[in-house]
Amino acid sequence: MGGDNAPDAIVAGARRAVEERGIPVVLVGREAELGDTGGIPVIEASQVIAMDDDPGSSVRTMKDSSLVRAAEAVRDDVASAMVSAGNTGATMASALLRTGRIKGVSRPAIATPIPGPSGNPTVLLDAGANAECKAEWLVQFALMGSVFSQTRFNIDKPRIGLLSIGEEAGKGSPLVKETWGLLDTVDWDAHGAEFVGNVEGRDLMGDEADVVVTDGFTGNVALKSVEGTAKNIIAALLEAFGSTPEAQAASEQLLPALLPLYQRFNADSYGGAMLLGTKGVCIISHGSSGDEAMLNAISVAAEMVESDLVGKIQTAVNA
């Protein structure tokens, strides 16, 4: 029930997932408000956590909300994954408090794929779940991120980078320096990954690392900076294309080359951000998700369930 375009876009995306890709879906929400669900089963939930509701207290007080019921469905094996375009904090809180943390994971983290020109996206985590972190948590984020990179994007030996303000080992905040020391002691070969040291903000869309680890505050600032920059560049390009008849004509010639590029940089293509560290696949889609974004999110969720992402993370953090 959450999201700017809910419930219509959510239901439409779910129906497409069932009809186009054969993925079994269960909807959670106020059935009377969902419209024609095409026969998709519905778990009734009378309450809706709004986008501006406090995540922690709303999950505790609104026990019949669609988010809480969705997380309970995963906990009770009624569903294998949950996908939400609603309140991000409440989605995390629901997953954490109902499905629970994987043993060995101190804090779940939000992993967001950031597209880049090389083709394979860079996984950034934590992108906002934990504003303040301990160094040990960042090591767990690195382990979870490497598993996600291998499982989701088939990266053979993910390169783990630690986000800092300089490439040199001694650069960064006390947290970054302490984390560097811990990451350097991990047997990355045993995890099928590699620690490449510090990376900088400009490397997020480059090819220096496949997984970039940072605390949630920094990660969220970095993510929103990238999103804002991309959005403004695209808007400026479109304005330029429409500025004169000649530019318009030229842009139509360029369209076949530009469309694949647009798809690569379109966040909707990646199925949203993944919450790593809970005992169940949980995808947090953008609040503005339309049916295409929801279709992709559901598809990614199904793929991660089939690939046993949660089991692989459990093995990695407890190795």
Add this chain to the structure above:
Amino acid sequence: MPAETHVEQNPLGRDDVVAIVRDRLAEILEIEPSDINEGDAFQEDLDADSLALIELVEAIEEELSERAVGFRIEDDDLEDLKTVRDAVDYVMARVG
């Protein structure tokens, strides 16, 4: 026949509540229950932050839901629960 609203069980003793709080907290913090003492402060002694406390509260409510219908730890009271003993006393005051 009147509907059963909750399972009839022996009343909870203080030792039972201590065990519930200690065991649930040990699971959350991934430490041994024997490492948790009643006098321990959540933050200073056990390094349990606000998220861990919310997890603890949820776990206690779930554990006690059968014994005390509608048992709930109010969010406004959470900031007063500084030690394991505070949590035990809080629960005892409402179910003991």
